[in-house]
Amino acid sequence: MVENRPIGRALTHLVLILGVTFLCFPVWMALVASTHPPEALSRAPIPLWFGGQAWENYKTILSGGLSQAGGVPVARMMLNSAVMALGITLGKIAISLLSAFAIVYFRFPFRMAFFWMIFITLMLPVEVRILPTYDVMVKLSLLNSWGGLIVPLIASATATFLFRQFFLTVPDELVEAARIDRAGPMRFFWDILLPLSRTNIAAIFIILFIYGWNQYLWPLIITTDESLYTVVMGIGRMMNAGEALPVWHLIMATAVLAMLPPVLVVLAMQRLFVKGLVESEK
Amino acid sequence: MATVEIRDLTKIYPGGVSAVESVNATIGDGEFVVLVGPSGCGKSTILRMIAGLETITGGDLLIDGARVNDREPGERDIAMVFQNYALYPHMTVRRNMEYGLRNEGRAKDEIARRISEAARMLRLEDYLDRKPRQLSGGQRQRVAMGRAIVRDPKVFLFDEPLSNLDAKLRTQLRAELKALHDRLKATFVYVTHDQVEAMSLADRIAIMNAGRIEQIGTPMEVYQRPATRFVADFIGNPAMNFIEGRLDEGGHIKVDGTDVAQLGQAAPLHAGAKVIVGVRPEHLSLDASDPADGMMSLSMAATFQEQLGADTVIHGKVLGTDDALTLRLNGIHTVTPGQRINLGADTAHLHFFDAETGARLSA
Ligand SMILES: Nc1ncnc2c1ncn2[C@@H]1O[C@H](COP(=O)(O)OP(=O)(O)OP(=O)(O)O)[C@@H](O)[C@H]1O
Numbered sequence: 241m242v243e244n245r246p247i248g249r250a251l252t253h254l255v256l257i258l259g260v261t262f263l264c265f266p267v268w269m270a271l272v273a274s275t276h277p278p279e280a281l282s283r284a285p286i287p288l289w290f291g292g293q294a295w296e297n298y299k300t301i302l303s304g305g306l307s308q309a310g311g312v313p314v315a316r317m318m319l320n321s322a323v324m325a326l327g328i329t330l331g332k333i334a335i336s337l338l339s340a341f342a343i344v345y346f347r348f349p350f351r352m353a354f355f356w357m358i359f360i361t362l363m364l365p366v367e368v369r370i371l372p373t374y375d376v377m378v379k380l381s382l383l384n385s386w387g388g389l390i391v392p393l394i395a396s397a398t399a400t401f402l403f404r405q406f407f408l409t410v411p412d413e414l415v416e417a418a419r420i421d422r423a424g425p426m427r428f429f430w431d432i433l434l435p436l437s438r439t440n441i442a443a444i445f446i447i448l449f450i451y452g453w454n455q456y457l458w459p460l461i462i463t464t465d466e467s468l469y470t471v472v473m474g475i476g477r478m479m480n481a482g483e484a485l486p487v488w489h490l491i492m493a494t495a496v497l498a499m500l501p502p503v504l505v506v507l508a509m510q511r512l513f514v515k516g517l518v519e520s521e522k
Numbered sequence: 523m524a525t526v527e528i529r530d531l532t533k534i535y536p537g538g539v540s541a542v543e544s545v546n547a548t549i550g551d552g553e554f555v556v557l558v559g560p561s562g563c564g565k566s567t568i569l570r571m572i573a574g575l576e577t578i579t580g581g582d583l584l585i586d587g588a589r590v591n592d593r594e595p596g597e598r599d600i601a602m603v604f605q606n607y608a609l610y611p612h613m614t615v616r617r618n619m620e621y622g623l624r625n626e627g628r629a630k631d632e633i634a635r636r637i638s639e640a641a642r643m644l645r646l647e648d649y650l651d652r653k654p655r656q657l658s659g660g661q662r663q664r665v666a667m668g669r670a671i672v673r674d675p676k677v678f679l680f681d682e683p684l685s686n687l688d689a690k691l692r693t694q695l696r697a698e699l700k701a702l703h704d705r706l707k708a709t710f711v712y713v714t715h716d717q718v719e720a721m722s723l724a725d726r727i728a729i730m731n732a733g734r735i736e737q738i739g740t741p742m743e744v745y746q747r748p749a750t751r752f753v754a755d756f757i758g759n760p761a762m763n764f765i766e767g768r769l770d771e772g773g774h775i776k777v778d779g780t781d782v783a784q785l786g787q788a789a790p791l792h793a794g795a796k797v798i799v800g801v802r803p804e805h806l807s808l809d810a811s812d813p814a815d816g817m818m819s820l821s822m823a824a825t826f827q828e829q830l831g832a833d834t835v836i837h838g839k840v841l842g843t844d845d846a847l848t849l850r851l852n853g854i855h856t857v858t859p860g861q862r863i864n865l866g867a868d869t870a871h872l873h874f875f876d877a878e879t880g881a882r883l884s885a
């Protein structure tokens with residue numbers, strides 16, 4: 241774009257190709273390793289090309305379950321992860337849309353105080369408040385439950401803040417036109433604000449889904465019941481399987497599977513996201 | 523169709539800005555009233571108080587005889603057209619127009635009937651399934667009007683609806699708006715800062731200044747008998763010329779020592795008081811031959827001219843002073859800078875204002 245000389249172009253491409261290679265290499269290794277028998281991975285030259293064991297490896301982890309991971313089939317763990325990630329994502333979006341709506345469109349006492357309280361929690365990640373949160377969950381007897389897994393992660397200062405910023409850009413006249421058109425606050429929210437936020441919701445959905453899917457520490461602490469294990473936890477447990485040698489071929493196969501849903505979400509949502517950018521309304 | 527009555531209406535914004543101060547007005551059924559005034563004088567504030575979008579600090583607002591101060595905008599039976607259209611961007615034209623009716627819970631066939639009627643009136647039939655962003659500015663503004671029409675409100679409110687359009691489209695939509703009013707026979711309250719728009723549309727004009735109404739009257743009333751110097755200055759293009767004069771013992775107004783007029787009986791001013799004499803550029807003529815009866819004569823030094831085709835506007839100074847003077851002549855005239863021009867004005871066309879209060883002196 242800037243440079244049109246051949247050397248410049250070649251150099252640019254070289255740097256880009258190097259970058260891509262660097263980023264993709266681990267993924268490639270995981271893919272390759274998941275298709276080999278265990279012995280191949282413990283010998284000196286680690287294979288760089290696919291082996292012949294793909295079918296067996298994936299079948300083992302998907303259906304059988306692995307003693308090292310508590311005998312839970314990976315399919316089950318994927319399902320758990322998906323429920324948790326979707327629960328967190330949808331919950332976060334719903335809550336933060338509503339709180340941003342309240343903060344931007346309503347005048348109530350201590351409005352700014354509430355806003356700053358939400359804003360300050362941006363500085364407190366899950367890890368910092370993990371003990372008190374755990375305590376609360378115990379008292380509510382939510383250990384080992386979907387509620388315990390999802391609810392504490394739902395409050396989101398980031399998304400609230402982003403939606404607030406977006407709502408502030410919606411022209412006041414739209415609110416006023418809606419008031420004249422006899423739309424009450426919730427009707428305005430549902431009929432006008434929500435459709436206008438579509439592309440923002442898509443973008444935040446991507447970020448939050450990956451955030452939810454990758455949760456490790458909290459599920460580890462809150463669940464001891466194997467039927468609630470998530471796939472990220474499963475990988476962790478397989479690697480720390482005590483004295484036995486790590487089963488790298490199976491771990492890598494699980495990792496590959498664990499990567500798929502976030503990739504699918506990105507691909508699916510990107511469509512909407514880009515579409516929103518191209519045919520920007522107004 | 524309805525009347526709008528405004529009694530001592532006052533608005534003080536949080537923070538202490540006093541935007542509207544004790545405004546009184548009565549708008550008749552089916553009347554087209556235009557609020558004009560310079561930027562920041564409180565026009566939009568009044569309109570938004572009528573709409574219910576702004577709370578009323580003091581006074582009463584009556585629509586059709588009922589006090590509506592505390593009613594929600596949706597319950598006042600008004601419709602408003604905004605300067606930037608304020609169409610819902612994600613809805614089609616049809617949905618935009620339907621939205622209010624649906625919220626009122628109207629029957630489907632009635633909604634459809636009203637939409638097709640409004641679409642025909644505004645020539646929007648071909649655009650009903652488009653989104654606002656696929657329309658031109660003029661079409662968008664027509665959709666905004668359509669959204670107001672389908673609700674069949676008691677009062678239509680417009681806040682500078684044509685300001686975002688180019689001059690040609692503005693003229694065209696102005697004519698359509700006038701025709702619309704004639705057809706709907708509804709009460710219109712219209713805000714603009716464009717005096718041409720005000721003069722051509724209004725049954726009555728309200729000229730505002732700093733939160734107050736200076737004068738309400740028909741376009742010809744405010745043109746021929748401006749109640750204050752502010753109104754005289756605001757209405758008319760090019761603006762009225764103002765020349766300083768003095769009142770003598772006999773109630774005569776003198777400019778530069780020459781008698782220009784006899785002020786009617788019992789002028790509220792003492793002898794020697796300053797008086798402002800106003801004369802419109804179009805009422806000055808090159809005919810200065812007989813300065814005797816009924817004519818005021820004065821001389822100007824021209825500085826430059828604007829040739830507009832049908833008219834020529836000559837700018838200059840009153841000879842020997844720094845007071846600006848503008849002269850509008852029919853046809854094509856040419857002046858050279860510095861040229862001295864002798865002018866006359868029929869004293870019937872002169873306006874007199876108290877130099878201190880700006881109030882009109884009866885003459
Ligand atoms: N929300 C507000 N808070 C405080 N002051 C305001 C607010 N809205 C308007 N004002 C002030 O009130 C006065 C009148 O404003 P208004 O919008 O009615 O002017 P206007 O006559 O419509 O001007 P324009 O022709 O520029 O639209 C202005 O001095 C403005 O600064």
Ligand SMILES: [Mg+2]
Pocket residue numbers: 565566567681
């Ligand atoms: Mg305004």
